[in-house]
Amino acid sequence: MYLYNEQDQKIVDQRVEQFRGQTRRFLAGELDEEEFKQLRLRNGLYVQLHAPMLRVAIPYGLLSSEQLRMLAHIGRKYDKDYGHISTRQNIQFNWPALERVPDILAELATVQMHAIQTSGNCIRNVTTDHLAGVADDEIEDPRQYCEMVRQWSTLHPEFDWLPRKFKIAFSGATYDRAAVQVHDIGIYIVKNEQGETGFKIIVGGGLGRTPIIGVTIREFLEKKYLLSYLEAILRIYNLEGRRDNIYKARIKILVRALGIDVFKQKVEAEWARIKDAALLLDGETLTRIQQHFAPPVYDKNAAADVSFTRWLSNDKAFSTWVTRNVVKHKVDGYRIVYVSLKAPNAPPGDISSEQMDTVAALADQYSMGMIRTTHDQNLVLADVKQHDLYELWHVLDKHQLATPNIGTLNDMICCPGMDFCSLANAGSLSIARQINQCFDDLDYLYDLGDIKIKMSGCVNACGHHHVGHIGILGVDKNGAEFYQFTLGGSADNRISLGKRLGPAIAHAKVAQTIEDILLVYKNERFEGEVFLDTVQRIGIAPFKARVYGQPEVKPGSKSETKRKVESNASY
16 A cells, blocks of 8 residues: 655645644634534534544545554544444544544544545545455556546645535546546546556536536556646636536536537646646656556465365355355455455444454454545455455354445445534434334345345435445434435446335335335346336336335234334444
């Protein structure tokens, strides 16, 4: 991973002291709320319902074991003993005291971490494929380019006050695991007809109040022009993006208003002016950054192990976990392990300080001291020998980190909702619990296959509900919590926005609605057909008829008994 040099560390240390002074002045009444708001946002600090929320940057989702231990320490010392992994691969702490946030940032700086630009109208944390560098479908490791963008965008003086927040995502594989096409700028590593690798640039994607799939602005960009082309896009957006209406300020609105052809003409004209200037990436720069992401030294004899096969045959629980939570590595004898943060009795994406310490220790012992956070709010140990999987599984299982549910219905994305967020219209965590209580049979979930539930507590779409196979959006109806369903969304190569099912559903009936949706799927699917394929083949009309047009199950029936839940319970 990238390690700070002296200049990097100096910048972060200076930022900590600046914010310490700003916080002191605010608490002393020398800065008013509005003045302090812009300062705290640029240091990752939000004001939520119960306490400030601090969002800590995890650039492109990569953590060392030392950094994860520090996050465990932060949770234990300054918070309520846990953190929350977000869909942008960051971690959030929901209970820090405002006056102690500078101390948190100072401790984070000792392990090369910070909260700079995790909020505010600036370029946010750059995200990528959580399997970068180890996926067997990878064209090239994108993390080196993510790091270049991170360095270019951090404290960029021209882009510190954009019309609205700005998000960039990379993918270096044939399969998109980073939701690239719903970002302000999405970047795919591709090969041209000559076999050279470069970038396909997507622009104008985004979710929120106005969900839009990005469009291609350039099919192939030489690597050396990466930063200059991004600079040209940002410059046109900064100059022409709307600032009079927060709901129309994202780049997706500008691209749509101008049309992609006009927007591209403006970008290309600006790029022609700056492309061969200071931002040109020379071979020396590329090599210097690439060295930080050189592949580790793998054991050439790892594939000779036979114990792994033996344990697969002898232990059904272990075999199930491997099937669900372990995937192929590009190096024979190694596997990629998903650490599930979706235990049925815990809020999705939450991880306790004790669990963080456990994962850090396991990373040191079994995965070269490295951990990744995922877009789906889980963790990954990316370089595990197959020989070590059985021992690793036992420890993960002991600490509720081995629920074999990756890719299933209850591996859901879920924002904190009204339990924490001041913007939310409805709770999300109680709905997650309702779903887990109703769908607690793993064999049933395995039979259903790949189903992605994504849930947001408001239209800002932090839970990416628009691109869920089943999307759930919390809405307020005269003070009551209701939930709007969409079906058929997808964030991967088959990018699509879900279609609204119908009127919003009452809080107590969310799990029942999902059960009705799944019943239609089971009745209509072809053999081997996954949920998304069925929805896209038959449309949403049959699902709508079942949810809104059929009588409810009679009280006392087997199906009704199964879906009884404590609808008002929360984590």
